[in-house]
Amino acid sequence: MRRDDDVFIMGEDIAEMGGSMAVTQGMLAEFGPERVRNTPISEMAIVGAGIGAAMQGMRPVVEIMYEDFTTLAMEQIVNQAAKHRYMSGGQLKVPLTIRTQGGAGWSPGAQHAQQVEAWFVHVPGLKVVFASTPSDVRGLLWSSIYDDNTVLFFEHRVLYGLKEEMPDEIEPIPLGKARIHREGEDVTVVATGRLVHEALKAAAAAEQEGVSVEVVDPRTLQPLDEETIVASVKKTSRCVVAHEAVTRMGFGAEVAAVVQHQAFDWLDAPVERVGSKFAPIPFAPVMEQFVVPHDSDVLDAIRRTVGRNGR
Amino acid sequence: MRVERDLRRVIGDGESLPDGEVEGLDDADLLELYRQLVLLRTYDERSLVYHRQGRIGTYAIFWNHEAMQVGAVYALSDDDWIFPSYRESAIGLLRGMPAATVLSWWRGHPAGWWNPADYNVASICVPIGTHVPHAAGLAWGKKLRGESACAVAFFGDGATSEGSFHEGANFAGVLKAPLVLFCNNNQWAISTPLELQTAAETLADKAVGYGIPAARVDGADVLAVYEATREAVARARAGEGPTFIEAVTYRAAPHATADDPSVYIDPARVEEERRRECVGRFEGYLRRRGLLPDELREQVTGEAAQLMREAIAAAEAEPDPDPELVFAHAYAAPPASFDHDLAELRRVLADG
Numbered sequence: 001m002r003r004d005d006d007v008f009i010m011g012e013d014i015a016e017m018g019g020s021m022a023v024t025q026g027m028l029a030e031f032g033p034e035r036v037r038n039t040p041i042s043e044m045a046i047v048g049a050g051i052g053a054a055m056q057g058m059r060p061v062v063e064i065m066y067e068d069f070t071t072l073a074m075e076q077i078v079n080q081a082a083k084h085r086y087m088s089g090g091q092l093k094v095p096l097t098i099r100t101q102g103g104a105g106w107s108p109g110a111q112h113a114q115q116v117e118a119w120f121v122h123v124p125g126l127k128v129v130f131a132s133t134p135s136d137v138r139g140l141l142w143s144s145i146y147d148d149n150t151v152l153f154f155e156h157r158v159l160y161g162l163k164e165e166m167p168d169e170i171e172p173i174p175l176g177k178a179r180i181h182r183e184g185e186d187v188t189v190v191a192t193g194r195l196v197h198e199a200l201k202a203a204a205a206a207e208q209e210g211v212s213v214e215v216v217d218p219r220t221l222q223p224l225d226e227e228t229i230v231a232s233v234k235k236t237s238r239c240v241v242a243h244e245a246v247t248r249m250g251f252g253a254e255v256a257a258v259v260q261h262q263a264f265d266w267l268d269a270p271v272e273r274v275g276s277k278f279a280p281i282p283f284a285p286v287m288e289q290f291v292v293p294h295d296s297d298v299l300d301a302i303r304r305t306v307g308r309n310g311r
Numbered sequence: 312m313r314v315e316r317d318l319r320r321v322i323g324d325g326e327s328l329p330d331g332e333v334e335g336l337d338d339a340d341l342l343e344l345y346r347q348l349v350l351l352r353t354y355d356e357r358s359l360v361y362h363r364q365g366r367i368g369t370y371a372i373f374w375n376h377e378a379m380q381v382g383a384v385y386a387l388s389d390d391d392w393i394f395p396s397y398r399e400s401a402i403g404l405l406r407g408m409p410a411a412t413v414l415s416w417w418r419g420h421p422a423g424w425w426n427p428a429d430y431n432v433a434s435i436c437v438p439i440g441t442h443v444p445h446a447a448g449l450a451w452g453k454k455l456r457g458e459s460a461c462a463v464a465f466f467g468d469g470a471t472s473e474g475s476f477h478e479g480a481n482f483a484g485v486l487k488a489p490l491v492l493f494c495n496n497n498q499w500a501i502s503t504p505l506e507l508q509t510a511a512e513t514l515a516d517k518a519v520g521y522g523i524p525a526a527r528v529d530g531a532d533v534l535a536v537y538e539a540t541r542e543a544v545a546r547a548r549a550g551e552g553p554t555f556i557e558a559v560t561y562r563a564a565p566h567a568t569a570d571d572p573s574v575y576i577d578p579a580r581v582e583e584e585r586r587r588e589c590v591g592r593f594e595g596y597l598r599r600r601g602l603l604p605d606e607l608r609e610q611v612t613g614e615a616a617q618l619m620r621e622a623i624a625a626a627e628a629e630p631d632p633d634p635e636l637v638f639a640h641a642y643a644a645p646p647a648s649f650d651h652d653l654a655e656l657r658r659v660l661a662d663g
Contacts, residue, residue, distance in 0.1 A: 058456075
């Protein structure tokens with residue numbers, strides 16, 4: 001926003017309060033109430049107005065306070081933002097970024113804790129980013145703002161506490177490029193969001209058991225860096241997919257399909273999936289913890305693929 | 312907030328109701344308005360024929376809606392953005408868009424794609440009311456950039472039941488976005504009459520809750536529509552925010568070519584409304600002022616008919632589109648997964 005007047009942000013409580021998660025704190029003071037715009041509680045209008053502003057060449061970044069609330073803007077995201085380029089023969093672009101956050105781990109309850117990124121991966125015309133580290137957020141958000149398609153940009157609530165040294169200059173990270181967090185020889189874990197960090201913990205534990213784990217974060221779910229994932233599986237011959245969203249019909253199923261199709265002859269074990277149980281996220285903290293996956297679930301899945309401790 | 316409930320009217324009936332005048336419109340303006348009305352009327356009537364002949368697809372008829380479109384657009388400058396619904400599919404003609412482009416759109420041909428920035432006419436919105444927030448956002452963007460242009464969103468009476476209308480209107484009201492909310496109240500949403508759409512006394516009343524002033528005009532009176540829109544645009548440019556215009560008319564034709572209104576509308580009422588349709592009423596006005604001799608009328612209608620003949624010929628002369636376009640435009644840079652589907656398409660095409 002310092003460099004480009006066409007970039008502005010809109011959303012609920014993003015100005016004085018700096019957003020419900022304090023992500024935009026300090027921006028009002030620097031950029032003023034026109035470019036850091038508090039809006040009515042109108043998700044449909046927030047996204048819709050973002051589309052309108054993007055139509056004339058601006059690059060708005062709108063915030064949906066919780067990803068659960070994207071349901072209220074579904075028409076604008078799925079039928080409008082995703083379709084305008086296609087339906088104008090590429091002549092109308094909608095370079096809109098929709099930032100949102102969610103996830104369990106602090107007991108926000110069934111309507112504030114979901115992980116819905118997979119819904120949008122299913123829509124041609126949208127791009128979907130799920131960033132899991134501060135530097136990834138920075139580099140991917142830059143690329144999202146300057147992408148000529150609408151990008152859904154997911155953040156996980158419990159990762160906001162992560163800290164990382166950052167260079168002054170922004171280093172853009174291209175959309176569609178996975179990150180290998182840890183190299184390994186025996187099992188590939190493809191993880192997103194909070195589960196990247198759970199996978200890294202599981203990998204450290206597996207190492208104690210003599211299993212070498214490679215952890216890959218696709219970072220962009222659409223487009224998906226199949227090349228990096230498949231190359232990793234061809235090296236390790238085993239694959240675990242891990243996300244916090246429910247396992248059934250999830251993003252992990254798509255990754256498993258890609259892997260079995262492109263690396264079938266390399267696989268030594270079925271692709272294992274780790275995710276939430278197929279239930280609403282409970283409000284009761286202990287039950288919430290039961291429903292969502294942890295490092296121990298990833299470790300169990302790793303053990304299954306190497307034929308230990310189970311099936 | 313001011314809501315005018317009485318219908319504004321300028322054109323009389325040639326009998327007890329006297330004709331009025333709109334300040335600032337001279338005879339040349341009046342004839343230009345007439346030419347535009349005839350252009351849209353001819354486009355609409357010919358499109359119905361082309362549909363019956365199988366030359367265009369399902370078509371949303373806008374017969375007796377021409378005065379709302381012509382009157383409103385005449386009050387705009389070329390920098391102002393128009394957000395049409397399907398009922399205003401040919402409104403681009405008023406901005407110099409070739410009729411062949413709009414016909415191609417209804418033929419599902421890529422020649423029907425236009426760049427909205429070339430005409431400041433957004434893509435036609437087919438879902439109901441979903442473009443109201445877009446217009447609000449574009450108008451807000453104009454304000455942010457310090458430009459004086461405004462936006463006009465056209466939608467029907469049924470759209471005022473949609474959440475997107477309410478969110479967009481409220482949003483624009485709060486932001487004081489330079490926006491005109493133009494509601495063509497033709498009293499029918501396909502088969503649903505206005506009294507099943509809302510319990511409000513008028514649609515203009517809905518603007519009150521959003522702090523937006525509203526006016527009601529006779530939607531078959533091109534001069535009243537023009538005057539009301541001109542006031543709304545002046546408010547927008549002066550930084551006073553959005554205005555709601557309820558233009559009241561009657562859908563004296565089917566909703567679209569796939570609709571049979573005889574099962575839900577009283578044909579006698581339709582006949583009555585057709586007698587006071589908007590183009591004929593303006594012709595009467597011009598005649599009473601001595602501005603429309605028969606030769607001129609024939610010339611204007613003849614030119615419009617010729618334009619449509621050439622337009623349908625041009626649309627039909629377009630080469631068959633490249634099937635690969637299916638994968639061309641969803642993304643600025645198509646993802647790798649498209650390659651597979653494109654290869655399959657090429658194989659299918661090669662197999663004939």
